[in-house]
Amino acid sequence: MRAPLPPLPCVQAFEAAARVESFVAAAEELHLSPATVSQRIRTLETHLGVRLFERRARSVELTELGRAYLPAVRESLADLAAATNGLFGAVRREQLTVRTQVSYATTWLAPRIHEFQEAHPGIELRLVCAVWSEALTPGEVDIDIHQGRGPWSGVHSELLHHDNAVVIHGPAHLARYGPVTSVTDLAARPRVQVLGFDDVWQRILPDNIAPPERITVDTSVTAVEIAAAGDACAVVPERFARTAVATGRVSLALDRSWPMRQAHYLIRPLDAAPHAAPARAFLRWLSDLEQRSTPLAKAAE
Structure with missing residues (x-):
C-alpha cells in the first residue's frame, strides 16, 4: 500500500x-x-x-x-x-489531424512542414498515414487527402491539385546505361512500376514495347528510393520527386512531364461540418505552397 x-x-x-x-x-x-x-x-x-x-x-x-x-x-x-x-495553461494548442498517403506525407509534406509550424505555432499537427487509419475514431480526421480518380460516391470530394508524372533515375543508372536521350531509350532499360500508375508508362513508352525488367511497388516513396539506390528508372508524381532531385539523389531522365489521370482530392463525409479554423489555415498553406513551387519539367504536349 x-x-x-x-x-x-x-x-x-x-x-x-x-x-x-x-x-x-x-x-x-x-x-x-x-x-x-x-x-x-x-x-x-x-x-x-x-x-x-x-x-x-x-x-x-x-x-x-x-x-x-x-x-x-x-x-x-x-x-x-x-x-x-x-x-x-492559458495558451493551449489546437490539434489538427491530417490523413494522407505515405508518399504524400514523406516526400511532399515532411520536407516543408516546418514552414507551417513556424507560421502557426498554436496548431499541433498530427499526420496520419494509411497504416494507422483504422485506429482513428469517426470524426477524428480533420483533413483527409486522397489520391485517385475522383469523384467517389458517398463522400464529398474536392480537387486539391492535379499531378504530372516524371521519369527519374539515380547515379547507378547513368553509370550503367548512360543518359536518356528519348523515350525510345527507356524501352530497353529496367523500370520501377508503381501500382495504379500503369497508364503513365503505357503513354510514355512507344507502342507495343516493354522494358526487359520491372519491379512493382505500392508506393511512390519506395519507387524513389529504388531509383536512387539502383539502376532502374521510375515514374512518380512530380511533387514526390522534387526533394530527391533537389538533393541530387535522383535526376530527371527526360525534361518532360506527363499529365496523370490520378489527382489529389480532399475527401469529406457528406454530413461533415465546415472546416474549422486550423484546417482552413492548413489548406491555405497547401495552396500557397503549390503556387510557390516551380515544376521540375515542362509538360509534354
Whole structure:
C-alpha cells in the first residue's frame, strides 16, 4: 500500500525555504507570513517523522535528510507544474489531424512542414498515414487527402491539385546505361512500376514495347528510393520527386512531364461540418505552397 503523501502546501514551503535559505524570504515569495511557513514546515516534519532544517537565530540550514529529500521534491514540483501548464495553461494548442498517403506525407509534406509550424505555432499537427487509419475514431480526421480518380460516391470530394508524372533515375543508372536521350531509350532499360500508375508508362513508352525488367511497388516513396539506390528508372508524381532531385539523389531522365489521370482530392463525409479554423489555415498553406513551387519539367504536349 502506498504511503500517504504529505500536504502539497507544506512541500511547497519546504522547497522555497530550502532554495532561499530563509523562512522569511520564503514567506515573501509565497505571499504568506513567516509564521505560516514555519508552521507548514513543522507539519511536514511531523508527517515525515524527521527534522528537515536546523533552526538558527538568523538563518536556517538543511539537515542531511533535508538535503537528500530536496532534489526529489524539486523534480516532482517541476513535473507537476509542466503537466498542469501543458493541459490547463492559458495558451493551449489546437490539434489538427491530417490523413494522407505515405508518399504524400514523406516526400511532399515532411520536407516543408516546418514552414507551417513556424507560421502557426498554436496548431499541433498530427499526420496520419494509411497504416494507422483504422485506429482513428469517426470524426477524428480533420483533413483527409486522397489520391485517385475522383469523384467517389458517398463522400464529398474536392480537387486539391492535379499531378504530372516524371521519369527519374539515380547515379547507378547513368553509370550503367548512360543518359536518356528519348523515350525510345527507356524501352530497353529496367523500370520501377508503381501500382495504379500503369497508364503513365503505357503513354510514355512507344507502342507495343516493354522494358526487359520491372519491379512493382505500392508506393511512390519506395519507387524513389529504388531509383536512387539502383539502376532502374521510375515514374512518380512530380511533387514526390522534387526533394530527391533537389538533393541530387535522383535526376530527371527526360525534361518532360506527363499529365496523370490520378489527382489529389480532399475527401469529406457528406454530413461533415465546415472546416474549422486550423484546417482552413492548413489548406491555405497547401495552396500557397503549390503556387510557390516551380515544376521540375515542362509538360509534354
